[in-house]
Amino acid sequence: MFQHMRTHIGEKPYSCEVCGSSFTHKQDFLHINKIYPFICEHILERNRIPVNYVVVLLHRKKNLVIHKRTHTGEKPYSCEVCGRCFTQKQHMLQHMRTHTGEKPYKIDLDIPMLRHSGDKSYSCEVCGRSFTQKQNLIIHKRTHTGEKPYSCEVCGSFFTNKNHLAIHMRTHTGEKSYSCEVCGRSFTQKINLVIHKRTHTGEKPYSCEVCGSSFMYKRTMLQHMRMHTGEKPHSCVICGSYFTSKNVLAVHMRTHTGEKPYSCEVCGRSFSQTHNLVRHMRTHTGEKPYSCEVCGYSFTQKQHMLHHLRTHTGKRSRQ
Structure with a gap:
């Protein structure tokens, strides 16, 4: 009867330390073990989980084994050709194709031809945007309807595709999965690796028309x-x-708030912008990076x- 009364008064005395959910009955409190039987011990060793900590709860033991390698750095699968190591077997097999030239996935030749011909038969009734494939139109329509049919089993976030x-x-x-061959830095998306490589090559593909x-x-070009x-x-x-830009606005806001997040390690003086701190540090180091081409005299600014x-x-200087 007491347990039943909680359904009326809303009392939920049992709370989960992992996800924070509350429950009226003790048996419901055991939901984590039912839904996620394999939990990373890096989470369990904490009494309370910080808000910004990504809780890793896994449905299968195999997923837990793979996840643990993100903590240990273990990469048990190595390429027989170049010796590069991977955390998962499927990633190693995908990498091997760069050596063998194998291309196991065939595509419908009509789709690339549509892209070259410019034929876009599928149009959005809301904004008029056109697409070469019906599937792309279906995905696009979700930007208008707000539909997000794909959800993350870990944190519950929803996505359009x-x-x-x-x-x-x-x-x-x-x-x-995407690593830079120059410095070894890794990225979750290929596009981020492509953008990063420009820091090594110096490529600047975006030009101002003016x-x-x-x-x-x-x-940066748009700004x-x-x-x-x-x-x-x-x-x-x-x-x-x-x-x-937002960055310039953020710097301006410090004139109102008085925030000075950049501090000198030598004297403790604080500044609202990084370049002011860099210029100030020269008073301690004696650095004078700007030299006169005529007489060689050097200056800090x-x-x-x-x-x-x-x-x-x-x-003469302008009055």
Whole structure:
């Protein structure tokens, strides 16, 4: 009778230390062992789980074994050709194809031909956007309906398509299948590796149509374009000032909050921006990176060097 009364008053005396869920009956409290029989001991050794800690609960013992390798660093599967090691057998087999040239998956030749021909027979009734494949239209429509049919078994997040779910799952497993051949840094997505490689090659594929400046990232180019268009989409809620990017707005907000997150390790003085801290550090190190091309005199700041140059050229500073 007492247990039944809790259904009326809403009392839930049994709470789960792993996920925080509360229950009216003790038998319901054992839900974790029923749903996720294999739990990583890195979680169990904590009395309480921090909010920002990713709880890794697994349905099968095999998944637990694979997950543990993210903690131990174990990579039991090695390539017989180049010796590279992997945490999972399937990743090693996929890698082997780069040596053998094997391409086991066949595609419908009509689909690539549609892409080349530009034929987009499937159109969205809401926004008019067109697609070459019906499946792509179905996925696109979910951006209008909000439908997210694919859910994560670990944290319950929802996604519009299988690919997004697969990428998300790597945040739980720790899998990073794409590695940089230059520095060894690994990534969960191929596109992130492609972008990272530009830091080594110096490639800048995005160019400004106005002044010709080149950029490594598309977002940087778009922010630069606002210098030409005058667009300032980000506004300060306190004083109403407008800015070209979120980063510039974040720096501006510190003038209102007084926040100075960058501190000098020598004297403890704090600054609102990193470049001010870098410039200040030169007062301790004595570094003078800006030199006069005429007399060789050095300066800690660029503007001081430019001001000095006028003593040689005879140009006066603007009043």
